[in-house]
Amino acid sequence: MKQTTIAKRVEGVGIGLHKGEPINIILEPLDANLGIVFYRKDVGVSIKAEPKSVINTQMATVIGNDKGVYVSTIEHLMSAISSYGIDNIRIILDANEAPVMDGSSVSFCMMLDEAGIKELDAPKKIIVIKDEVEIREGKKFVKISPSNSPKFDYTIKFDHPLIGTQRYVFEFSKKKYIEEISKARTFGFLKDVQMLRANNLALGGSLENAVVMDDFSILNPEGLRYKDEFVRHKILDAIGDLSLMGMPILGDYTSFAGSHKLNHELTLAILADAKNFEVVELNRSALKEYAKAFA
Template sequence: MQTTLAREVTLKGAGVHAGVEATLTLKPARANTGLVFTRSFADSAPRKAVVSWQSVQATDFATVLGDRSGILVSTVEHLVAACSGLGLDNAIVEIDGPEVPILDGSAAQFVQAIDSVGLTTLSNRRKYLKVLKPVRVENGASFGELRPYDAGFRLEVEIDFAHEAIGRQRFAATMTPSVFRRELASARTFGFLKDVEMLRAAGYARGAALENTVCLDDNGVMNEDGLRFADEFVRHKALDAVGDLGLAGLPLLARYSSYRGGHKLNAAMVSALLSDRSAYAVVEEAVRPAREPIGAELPGISPAPAFAPER
């Protein structure tokens, strides 16, 4: 059955790119509402944007949503990932600033906020987007592919960075709320010290700091506490994929594979899927997630070296 929040919950913080403080309140919503962002303005009426591929305004360094008047709110992917990962179908997200707070750089505090109020079950059955045939998007060496999968939503993400602290890493798991909480929610966004000046000159990363971003220089990870997972980098990319694929508007019954992907590729995958009416069906059916190994437990997958004890 569909779900919503049992009651509202509020978070505050600065955005990672604009660096502007914002207050965000998650509120319960009726069945079939989906996730809807509503932004308040001091000098005009509130505007809203439904979490949908049709609301996407930009995907350069974050997922940005808007309406007919233009950009409404940016960096929504971690919050949408938390909602999707926990099975929250319907909520109103009220925000008074241009960007969702980055908090600690992961989805952990969004998960904690949702868990603190809990979910309530509605009387309407949940609908799913069931992928019926392979859909693939390529961009240079990067690619993404959605394929049929009857056991829920399977995520297989691989990254390859020319930095010895990252290298080639792979994460794979069939998503459930417990898997999302344990394996992905606390994986933080990351960036490279050499890119900071360029990004800030372009209007990005103005709120980035070691408190909310894993930063790498030529010698490795700069954060004193090191990494939360040996392969935190690929886990964060998987977290982003969960959030970006939430732009489909309904939970997916599919296997998603990506190589060297990001927000732009993930959003393009959703657009490609929904642009081909023969590639999917909207269904109401219960699924039993397959019991499959996770991450480094997969055959042939070796964990990346840890830079600090995992916690």
């Protein structure tokens, strides 16, 4: 099983969530062992997507460098790239955030479908979880456990009549991701949107790229795409956040009321102790045991 990149360069455009301005995005092939690299065309700076590059997780996952250059809201794009099994890719942006598109990852999936996937002449590497790792914050937690097939078991609880407690168990595959997860949109509450805009944030947020609720109802005329779209989007986010590990992860992820912050802390905790994981090259000897999970 080989590392992959995309077969050709593709371009798109979308609105930035926070500034509300159009952002051009280009996806380009990249050679083996280079990983996922964001390039800020407007300032000529590259930032590799990896845990040590994360500088903020308050409202989104943000990567940056020590010169103050950053790229915000990368989790939806990273989620799609990871779920398509792409190991190496260059993402060119002309702004400090990835476009929000429709609030899900389906637009990025369409770009990747257009680009196609190309095998490279290097063995694929995966992270095999060897020991359970858990991060807690009060009642909230995220954890990863050893498993022979990746699974995401997520529970959310909101004091809102249309959400309440939702749980979704997603057994990972690319096909299932496209069908069950990729279309789930980010969501928010009208009172929070109003507060963010008063602080010059979420200026690009609209019913076109988020599910928005008041105290009792969904404001989007078309309603929900899934009856449990809220928890499915949290899984979409988690896949994107964990993908900053730089390789596919063979393990079961479980969360109650998780967040970008807890997901980031989980990646750091995994890497902090060598007994937690093993990096395996999917060569002939390892292929039979592990390849099925990432086919």
